Amino acid sequence: MARQTPHAVPFDETRHKHVPSLHGKGDDFINLGEIIATLFEWKWLILSITAFAVSVGVFVALVSTPIYRADAMLQVEDKGTAKGGIAALRDVEAVLGDSTSVAAELEILRSRMILGRVVERLNLTIVAEPRYFPIVGRALARRHANADAPAEPLLGLSGHAWGGERITVQSLEVAPDLVGMPLTLVVDEGEQFRLLDEDGILLAQGAVGILVNGERVSLFVAELVARPGTRFDVSRRSQAEAIASLRGVLEVRERARQSNVIEATFSDTDRARASAILNEVLNAYVRQNVEYRSAEAESTLAFLEAQLPELKNELDTAEAAYNNYRQNRGSIDLTMETQAMLSSIVKVDNDIVVLQQKRDELRQRFTAEHPQVQSVDSQIARLRALRSTLDKDVSRLPDTQQTALRLHRDVEVSTALYTNLLNSAQQLRVARAGTVGDVRIIDSAVTAHQAIAPRKALIVLLSGVLGALIGLGSVWAIRALRVVVEDPETIERELSLPVYATVPESKAEEEIDRRIKRGRNAGELLAVAHPDDGAVESLRSLRTTLHFALLGADRGSVLITGPAPDVGKSFISKNLGAVLAQSGKRVIIVDADLRKGHIHKEFALPRNGGISEFITSGLSLESIVRPTIVEGLSIVTTGQIPPNPSELLMHERFAALLHGLETQCDVLIVDAPPVLAVSDAVIVGRLTGATLLVARAGRHPIGELDQAVKRLEQGGVSVKGFVFNGLDLQRQRHRFGYQGYQYQYKYSA
Known part of the structure; x- marks a missing residue:
């Protein structure tokens, strides 16, 4: 049963002052129930954002290029143990130097001296790889990496590599202005190729296995496996750039403090290349160490x-x-x-x-x-x-x-x-x-079979967490930007006006409304089809309190309007009328919304022969009052939509219409347009005994409701109170305290 207020509060100048809430002390604390209710209210938005984030994470995990890591281990020995076979040569001991510092050896391993030798030996200044389709090309190509022949192009995109392509460029010399510039190698028929600059200008043309000399470039391609038309990205980097690239993925550290054991790791997208490069780094380091240790002996x-x-x-x-x-x-x-x-x-x-x-x-x-x-x-x-x-x-x-x-x-x-x-x-x-030097290789470089990146499970997990956080942040932003009334107590506290009934959301009414809009089931009312629905129970409580709203009024009519469209005023009007009629009262509903009135559809009645015709064509009062499927309930439709609704409502015949209808019924319900949209409600409100405003949960800021009340009062219409419509009981079920109480009592067989 909906909460009731047994008396109306008259308008005075104190209405707009803030009235402290009985539960205001809870504002200083986190309302866990409110948080849970909000999460359930926006659960589909949160789940949608989270699902989208997870799908993006899965996509990223699948298309990301795997990275493999090779690791190796070195031992840095003291000088006394490093001499080995020449330890007995005490006469030349001073020539061989002092003990080795591990910190210094770590820096030497990453020095340009060592990495420069590796770059020269492995020809790392030359970069040549197939051109893949953006984003997903590499992932698709990995499926055909071990194929005997290149994969067929997808969607006719023969310029991209789709798997199985290989190229080996043994030498590439370019003019100084082409160093570091991206070049394009295009495969032609018969192992022929063309080399183009970034502007598409031909630099050289030749065949595999033949040294090609151009004006600005010299090129030798030892191997080329690809379909004609496939493009490769080729460039000649400077040695400094190649060393910097090598240093960026080479990691060296002492395995344990004062252990004199160095662990070296190298990461690369190619498993075999990772171990080959790291082994070459270790060999270059050992060679320079031996050369350095024997340098003074050589000089003497x-x-x-x-x-x-x-x-x-x-x-x-x-x-x-x-x-x-x-x-x-x-x-x-x-x-x-x-x-x-x-x-x-x-x-x-x-x-x-x-x-x-x-x-x-x-x-x-x-x-x-x-x-x-x-x-x-x-x-x-x-x-x-x-x-x-x-x-x-x-x-x-x-x-x-x-x-x-x-x-x-x-x-x-x-x-x-x-x-x-x-x-x-x-x-x-x-x-x-x-002389064997102060260092020795304990473990040669070996590349792990499993890639160290991407960590697919972690990416998916983090994307899910991030998506949930974004969803929660979005809900917080929506709630922060949309300061709306969620419970009837806010109206009473802020506007000092009573809420006569709180009507919960009705799934059955939503289904009826969808069928009526589709023209499949006209003439169906919630109060008739589902008399035990929670919304109908709340309207029965409104039927009881309506008596107090009409106390002191000289007329037996009630105006029902709202501050904005789509708040459910017509739903309240027609079902309240049905509930009143079911209690034995004579009820007439007047559809005074001469702009968008649609109550006639719910009763399967034609629009014509209503208010417009009564005012303009002189129809009799009896001819426009039409009975409905509910005994004791009649309706007056809008009639033809006029071009001047406000002028018709201000006509003396409209006032006579309402006065005449009041004599023929116990309760006259007038459904008027929204207050803030047009002035029709103010015109009609001066001709009725009481005015009720319908507010929808989660739809209006409190300022909008206050503005609607002011607009009516400025026109001489006193607002008796509110009907709070569309309360989400699912959300209220998760709230604690007085605000979450919603009672229902139904008959059962």
């Missing part, structure tokens, strides 16, 4: 090999001079004292030469002021001072002994120096051959 070895021929010549010269002297002077034996002096001189000279070589090596890396260089200089100075002392001792020997000692000394010194230098050179050769 080059220095020693340059000194060896000179020392060999000095040794040969010294031996020749000593042998000649002995032949000329005969065999000369050195005394014990002379031999001891010779040994000392030879040792000092050898030490001086070794230190001098060490100084030359240090001077390649340091200046003369460096502490290590100065330390060597001081040692050389002490040895030379000792050598001067020994020279003074030699000068006291006999001449023959001095000469023999000097020549024998030259031989001994040259032999010792040459032997030491030769041994050092041999050790460095062994060190250079045994």
